[in-house]
Amino acid sequence: GAVVSQHPSRVICKSGTSVKIECRSLDFQATTMFWYRQFPKQSLMLMATSNEGSKATYEQGVEKDKFLINHASLTLSTLTVTSAHPEDSSFYICSASTSGSFVETQYFGPGTRLLVL
Amino acid sequence: AQSVTQLDSQVPVFEEAPVELRCNYSSSVSVYLFWYVQYPNQGLQLLLKYLSGSTLVKGINGFEAEFNKSQTSFHLRKPSVHISDTAEYFCAVNLITQGGSEKLVFGKGTKLTVNP
Numbered sequence: 001g002a003v004v005s006q007h008p009s010r011v012i013c014k015s016g017t018s019v020k021i022e023c024r025s026l027d028f029q030a031t032t033m034f035w036y037r038q039f040p041k042q043s044l045m046l047m048a049t050s051n052e053g054s055k056a057t058y059e060q061g062v063e064k065d066k067f068l069i070n071h072a073s074l075t076l077s078t079l080t081v082t083s084a085h086p087e088d089s090s091f092y093i094c095s096a097s098t099s100g101s102f103v104e105t106q107y108f109g110p111g112t113r114l115l116v117l
Numbered sequence: 118a119q120s121v122t123q124l125d126s127q128v129p130v131f132e133e134a135p136v137e138l139r140c141n142y143s144s145s146v147s148v149y150l151f152w153y154v155q156y157p158n159q160g161l162q163l164l165l166k167y168l169s170g171s172t173l174v175k176g177i178n179g180f181e182a183e184f185n186k187s188q189t190s191f192h193l194r195k196p197s198v199h200i201s202d203t204a205e206y207f208c209a210v211n212l213i214t215q216g217g218s219e220k221l222v223f224g225k226g227t228k229l230t231v232n233p
Contacts, residue, residue: 006160041226
């Protein structure tokens, strides 16, 4: 099946620094990539949807200036948490799809655990 | 607005026993329904999905789910579980926004623990 990777798998950073998380589709071209956030014992919450070559669409309540998303190619999307604070500590998961429609399956990455000290 | 409720946060069961993980959704429009499994330290993997047609959907690893429109449910079942089925299971429904885009709305997950 299709494989999506994320890097890094785990990152610890100091408060005020920025962290970049990469999401790659390894064996298919992802027209659409999704970024989720998962708190302990909570469901995944969609943060934003990005289509290759265009600006990301953010969900209500998600600060676009804090969570910068770039989808520059059909195999790579990045999420940058700018000026991270302890409340940004969470599990960030990306998924990729060959289209934006859910008739097509979304393939999920293994997630990146961010801890902000 | 669409929402998903997974009634059980944890389900312990013995190996080779049957299991049912419950999922109810609320929606006023047609839906697509999904079950995902998340093994420790791994990403979500699609178990099965209902788009249309037969209400009984068969997925990977011996799992199946039945779409019940009148009860707005999409319960996941397996007749005989293995130790390796221990994982977190998420039910999800698609949501079509006013702008025409789609997104998945997830339940809070059910932790299935299979004991020997």
